[in-house]
Amino acid sequence: MTDLLPAAVAHELSEEDLLRAYRIMRTIRAFEDRVHEEFATGEIPGFVHLYAGEEASAAGVCAHLDERDSIASTHRGHGHCIAKGVDVKAMMAEIYGRSTGSCHGKGGSMHIADLSKGMLGANGIVGGGPPLICGTALAAKLQGTGGVGVAFFGDGASNQGTTLEALNLASVWNLPAIFVAENNGYAEATASTWSVASDNIADRAAGFGMPGVIVDGFDFFAVYEAAGEAVARARAGGGPTLIEVKFTRYYGHFEGDQQSYRGDEVARARETLDCLKRFRGRVIETGQLAAEQLDAVDAEVARLIDDAVTEAKAAPKPGRADLETDVYVSY
Amino acid sequence: MTDLLPAAVAHELSEEDLLRAYRIMRTIRAFEDRVHEEFATGEIPGFVHLYAGEEASAAGVCAHLDERDSIASTHRGHGHCIAKGVDVKAMMAEIYGRSTGSCHGKGGSMHIADLSKGMLGANGIVGGGPPLICGTALAAKLQGTGGVGVAFFGDGASNQGTTLEALNLASVWNLPAIFVAENNGYAEATASTWSVASDNIADRAAGFGMPGVIVDGFDFFAVYEAAGEAVARARAGGGPTLIEVKFTRYYGHFEGDQQSYRGDEVARARETLDCLKRFRGRVIETGQLAAEQLDAVDAEVARLIDDAVTEAKAAPKPGRADLETDVYVSY
């Protein structure tokens, strides 16, 4: 298990790659900030878990994926969906429970999915995704597509038996799978330093016969580099990898969480560690992108999110005719 | 995780301790050999998993336990029962499904238990025991009895999520628990070298924040020494330990197994590694016990097993009046 990686890979990325990565992170941030505001107005139903602050993980990992590849997400799934290319307007409509949503309003925030994009869904069950990814990775292996499966899961999920079993199975079957442990410091109100008995989640990799890596989750390039190695190894038949991504979530566990269990880490993170700020600083400093280009992305994304919310609110809700459909293919 | 321990502890044990340890191992061996013979006659119903060859594990660990302590066993539970002091005649009667059995014939080989002895039962569910032991260890801790809980489980069970969760919980709660991974090389017809992705099960300990130890399971003294350290640490509030005991089972997975998946390891083990042979050799060599003393134990145990079988066969079976009792304390 290696230590925090240096992120010296910015140069590897083309201008286009960099702009795409930035656009994805900005879109996630803008989406989540807006959902946070809208939720406060009482217009969004149910439980909503926001990904703001963690953008570099979804963006850095998914930058290596294509249509052969699949991902499984968590209850905190908006960022993974956006990074894997799920339509942002359909996502917003889904969160509002509209029939124009990704799941026709039947799933909501915790179940947004787009299988056509290889996005197997946000998941309301902690630890629900890793076993599924053993299966998508197995399919890719048997079909010889060269595809990989990526399971995103949290520090809390790293204590769920389903996750631990999946790590072992992926090694035993030598699957092209990547396990991304998003350690944002908390599972609800419980610190990962308390609930994870080892110093790092990555320390568990050795017990399941795979490499374990730790990366700075606020640094897109660090995540990008570690994920690149893992994906390349998986595609080459080298088996699974466990990547622990360390960072902090900016909002509460879910919308409405008073967060009295927290210290001031969010303020500090937003100020000094923020993945978008660091990305901007880095690429401008290296001269790979100009501030104007990035500002243009910001403006474009802001319009997209505005439109998404406006259209979602205007969209129809599913009705009685939809209640009992979509349970089976045939029954 | 330390390496195979030397077994230089014979001298620590009194003559009485040594005789007790030998008697337990001999009783287990004689019990299992006899059940093997009787099963072949077709008189014993159901699935029966024999512990022969593994005696040093149950005996070496339980030598450190008393009435404050509890153990959880597996489907291969006869040895753990005997080592924890469950009545041998009641056990035999249970295996025959008689009302004089430990469980009045309602449980059978896979569910022999004696809670009054702190024996929480053989368990038909692989990985069923470790979570329960977190609970008995928690009770001992909160009640301040100084007691410990010991979970015996197999190499196959080390891949079951329930087992892995229990390891983490025991560390997080700093429980007086000992996890004894009995690695007999196989889970049914599957080799542990294939199903356990790490080199050793003990390698998993670090990922759950506890010490991991590997011992030669054919050497009573090696098991005794490792268990002694773990039990002492647990009683002193030092938390859990994972002990991997390596050896081979002498019979098939269950009675009736043709074992075409195996090599000749059993013949070699019986010849050169057998725990009873080595124990005898060691204590006679050190002069701590005389051959006559050990032979006397053998003879005594042989009579006990004969009587147990005779009495079991003669005992009545439970009847209609027993079918619907013992489901609830009150209903």
Place this chain on the structure above:
Amino acid sequence: MARTISYREAINEALALEMERDPSVIVMGEDNAGGEGSPGEMDAWGGVLGVTKGLYHRFPGRVLDTPISESAFIGAAIGAATRGLRPVAELMFIDFMGVCFDQIYNQAAKFRYMFGGKAVTPVVIRTMYGAGLRAAAQHSQALYPIFTHIPGLKVVVPSSPYEAKGLLIQSIRDDDPVIFCEHKAMYDTTGDVPAESYTIPFGEANVARDGGDVTIVAIGRMVSVALDAASQLSTSGIECEVIDPRTTSPLDADTILESVESTGRLVVVDESTPRCSLARDIAGLVAQEAFGALRAPIQQVTAPHTPVPFADSLEDLYIPDAQRVVNAVKTATEWQRS
């Protein structure tokens, strides 16, 4: 002396009273206190919906937070129960039973029988069930029929703050494993609850309303739905007897059968999906045991055979409501042998 308190407060009070009374009672679950290892305050949550709030500071060392390892900590509660403690473990949402069910039905539920009557396992598993909070398919299920199916378990489904307090105290004192199902949409429901400690025995239904025309058996939150329907029907001259079994296992068959003997008509209202549900269970029981008294088909009002939808527009259609109960009662009263 009764005061008006919420279902949440009634449950919290029951836990506090039993922890006061019996040092062997402990509470455990994910964030039942909240804040372990965190820089901020402890007891930050008191459970995801605040049900266990305050117990952590009141009962030092007896409220245990857990990792997200339901098999391990539910199993731990069960193991501890065999060694003299009376743990109350929280399975946050009943929907999560799928990651820990083995410990509940193969271990706790079967110990006593498998071990020939020698085990006593006084564990309580508190868990949230039910639809209505737009929590979607994996956080809104009823699932109590699955627990009711298992011999060795007792299953409690309190329909009001009064029932919640008395039944939870009984659950904690009971020597068998108990699954205590709290409806998540009822935590803010208020009602009169005595301040002192009291128990409600298992297997004794509550006749929530008297009436001679139709018997309505309703489970958990459906009791209030049935009572709404009954008062609407009363204005049109149909008097319903509303029976709340309070525990689905054991089930008070006698009270149900006696009522049907006098009314001749039965409607069962159950929030769970229909197949192998409580509705089917009770209808099947009555069709064998009180057939002679039945004068109309047994009407069953349940959720549809679908997962719980997210959209409010769909979830409102999914949950049985008073109108559907009214229609079922009318179908029963208007039915004619053709």
Place this chain on the structure above:
Amino acid sequence: MARTISYREAINEALALEMERDPSVIVMGEDNAGGEGSPGEMDAWGGVLGVTKGLYHRFPGRVLDTPISESAFIGAAIGAATRGLRPVAELMFIDFMGVCFDQIYNQAAKFRYMFGGKAVTPVVIRTMYGAGLRAAAQHSQALYPIFTHIPGLKVVVPSSPYEAKGLLIQSIRDDDPVIFCEHKAMYDTTGDVPAESYTIPFGEANVARDGGDVTIVAIGRMVSVALDAASQLSTSGIECEVIDPRTTSPLDADTILESVESTGRLVVVDESTPRCSLARDIAGLVAQEAFGALRAPIQQVTAPHTPVPFADSLEDLYIPDAQRVVNAVKTATEWQRS
């Protein structure tokens, strides 16, 4: 061309035929081959009771053994099914569902609905159920009522070698998640089975015996028990119609209701424990949908509300037998309105 083969052989043949036909079909489970990593031979077991024997060598790379990690490999089968494979995963004993149920009912069963109809998950979970082998409380349960309760699952319970082959081929070709329940005491039961490939549609009951006096609905192994009872009763002039639903979800309600319309009497025979069982489910259905035709109480013959006992003397009393069915039928025919 039909030959007489065993239930075990029929299942093995169905798997082989579909693996021949469709390269996307794979098989996985604990020791479905047996011998991984071992010094001896591969395919040493072919499943704990030999059901998958031979497939490993015939279909290289398509029979996967697994660690004892049911959540991981059942989940893997489900994940693979969403990506174009048609996995047949073996949950060795249905009793083990408790360690992997979440993947089955919260994942596979709900994908299609939660994702707005966009998921297709053609996974088959083969599993052994039932009492009779002295396997005791954790290896002898029926439990299919629990799966039947879950929307999104299809549940198959074959009663003979013929049904086993045709229903398993249908299960593998079906695009929804299927729980295929094999009775472990029937593997050596033989019957006539066509050599060629054929399917039996879901939701279509088989009328195993015609008769006008009483309708008997029996599940899985209970079909043969019901047929025994029916032939005994026939000698005393009572003719029973024996219905085998073949799939409990979907359930062929029409065939059951039509039969009851003509006989007016129903006996349900179900090996599971009684609460929220298939017996209660079918009785409850009929009490609502065919009440007008019923001329006697619906008799339900099930196991008692207890775990499965080990002792042969007790297990033989536990399992419903022909005598109990005969008594139930007589109770139904002799019943008089008092």
